[in-house]
Amino acid sequence: MNKITFIINGEKRSIYVEPNDVLLDVLRDKLGLKSPKCGCERGDCGACSVLLNGKSVRSCLVFAIEVDGCEIETVEGISQNGLSVVQEAFIEMNSFQCGFCAPGVVIATTELLRKNSTPTKEEIKEALAGNLCRCTGYTPILEAVEKISHHNKHNSDNTGGTNE
């Protein structure tokens, strides 16, 4: 077994893993972080997305041993101090039905808005194109992100500031 040390949701952890342990399984089964979901296990659906050093990645395509020294954030971390603006918007717009895709969509949206607080509809579609949803037809998901974008634009027009 190999010892790896990394920061998960702001907390430094050291654990032992085998080289063939997949990050998704380690997060869910060793660390009890159940927000990343196992959809396809081959990089196609985005349900397993987490932020690795600030960038969304598919945790089903990462060996846990690779994240030694890295920083990982999951939805548990994003909502540590209460629901984020992104999560609130999804609730308000009733964006999900079964919710299985939701953690991945929250991760992808969070990454997008941290880079660009006022994305256009095209930019939103592009950012979420890798997250498959079997239930909603995507419209309420896209509408929620657009709403945040409008809100941020409005705010920055008025105050010169931005708001994630």
Added chain:
Amino acid sequence: MVVAHDFLYQKPSTLLDALKLRAQYGEKCSLLAGGTDLVVNIKERRISPDIVIDIKGIPEFSILEERDGSIFIGSAITFTELIESPLIKSRVPIIAESAHTVASVGVRNRATLVGNICSAVPSLDSAPALLVYKTDVVVESVDGKRIIPIDKWFVAPKKTALQNNEIVLGVLVEIPNSENGTAYMKLGRYSGEDLAQAGVGIMISKNLEYKIAFCAVGPVPRRALKVEAFLNGKEFSSITNELSEIIQSEISPITDIRASKEYRRHMVDVLVERGIKLALSRLQGE
């Protein structure tokens, strides 16, 4: 899913250590950069390496810089890094444009251009972009360095010119010295995840020299030299029957789950026409 296959994992911090491991294990070793292909291949038991060498700890592989009129893209450079690079955008923009069509953000944050050309699947989006420039693949083994021109790189589907004691350091893309317009046209079922059903890379220089390359419409991505020879020096308005015949003689698409060969043949003509028009408008717009 538990990955059934056991392997050793090494993350060397110098190129020399990596090359020694590579020499020692040869074809029993897999090189890991982004892992977006490798992890699936190991999970689905298409390959079962004794050792996985993670190259992300070696500084040389993370270099993206201009070197004497060329741009060096190290083996660990991701598609996202290429899309966000001002150097790529200003000097070799079709590389950023094609990178943008690869899968989705979550894959591009991890997947590398060099990993893409090492997979050598017929549909790889990076190939037409690299083929329209003068591109060399730089590889090294314990015995020394070797330069392989990109048009000699793709040997057969999923097979490259890389020997099993070698590691790719990166690709060296020559910056064209004349003004030019480029376009990458990809036909997919939808954006976000899909592999190319057909891909066309185009570069047109001010003096009407054409560079055209295809992917997904033959066993390996390649330049369309006869099409280029026909077009060179000519103004373009639309596809003629004569040009279409030449294009069709240069491709050999197959029918698979993503498209029929007839559809691919038809669409290559369409993509070439659209691509040339787009590249010309970019050339004039600059």
